[in-house]
Amino acid sequence: MNKTIVLASNNAGKIKEFNALLGDMGIDVKPQSEFNVEEAEETGLSFIENAILKARNACAHTGLPALADDSGIEVDYLDGAPGIYSARFAGEHGDNEANNALLLEKLEGVAELERTARFHCVLAYMRHKDDPTPLVFHGVWEGRIMTSTEGQEGFGYDPLFYVPECACSAASLPKEVKNQISHRAKALKQLFSAFQKQSSVQQGTPF
Numbered sequence: 304m305n306k307t308i309v310l311a312s313n314n315a316g317k318i319k320e321f322n323a324l325l326g327d328m329g330i331d332v333k334p335q336s337e338f339n340v341e342e343a344e345e346t347g348l349s350f351i352e353n354a355i356l357k358a359r360n361a362c363a364h365t366g367l368p369a370l371a372d373d374s375g376i377e378v379d380y381l382d383g384a385p386g387i388y389s390a391r392f393a394g395e396h397g398d399n400e401a402n403n404a405l406l407l408e409k410l411e412g413v414a415e416l417e418r419t420a421r422f423h424c425v426l427a428y429m430r431h432k433d434d435p436t437p438l439v440f441h442g443v444w445e446g447r448i449m450t451s452t453e454g455q456e457g458f459g460y461d462p463l464f465y466v467p468e469c470a471c472s473a474a475s476l477p478k479e480v481k482n483q484i485s486h487r488a489k490a491l492k493q494l495f496s497a498f499q500k501q502s503s504v505q506q507g508t509p510f
């Protein structure tokens with residue numbers, strides 16, 4: 304029997320990917336907008352803290368289990384920036400164009416080998432707002448920052464993220480391919496196997 308899980312995210316790009324990935328796993332997720340959940344303040348100093356803050360906030364508002372994603376891109380030449388501040392790198396939250404333009408500007412003239420970067424995705428799953436043992440999963444996707452944008456798929460920094468194993472940008476990949484190899488896909492695969500293990504212990508309920 305499927306139980307509803309609230310997806311504690313307001314990012315349309317992420318929500319699309321979650322729907323595709325979790326649908327395949329037979330998990331019923333509803334975005335927090337369906338419950339009018341107010342956005343959590345991301346005051347943590349790590350992806351892990353922020354993911355837990357978002358999941359706890361959604362649990363508190365809905366009384367349901369929640370899954371949150373805190374993610375971002377870490378650029379070696381910039382000592383790990385924008386990292387946990389990826390959504391607001393250029394100032395305004397969620398302005399992808401400005402974020403990408405600023406990243407290009409900061410890496411102007413930097414050689415290809417020094418443009419290494421990676422996406423992180425931390426997922427936090429909480430059964431209820433006081434859950435003392437949130438489940439936390441971490442996926443990483445290695446690549447480098449291109450010198451101009453390429454591709455129309457995906458969201459956020461995808462048009463600037465070169466994926467060596469595919470020899471193109473993340474935004475040039477069909478969504479089915481991104482959803483097999485991305486940081487988010489890797490973290491979700493870990494979550495899915497944890498759920499499967501649990502459901503074989505507690506028969507009938509994977510949550």
Ligand SMILES: O=P(O)(O)OP(=O)(O)OP(=O)(O)OC[C@H]1O[C@@H](n2cnc3c(O)ncnc32)[C@H](O)[C@@H]1O
Nearest residue numbers: 312313314372373374375376389390458459460461
């Ligand atoms: O907090 P929620 O509501 O989930 O939405 P958000 O956009 O604020 O999400 P984050 O706080 O986790 O910030 C992550 C930022 O990192 C970027 N990002 C994360 N995953 C990405 C991906 O798969 N492709 C491209 N950019 C990504 C994107 O710009 C996001 O806005």
Ligand SMILES: [Mg+2]
Nearest residue numbers: 314345373390
């Ligand atoms: Mg956010």
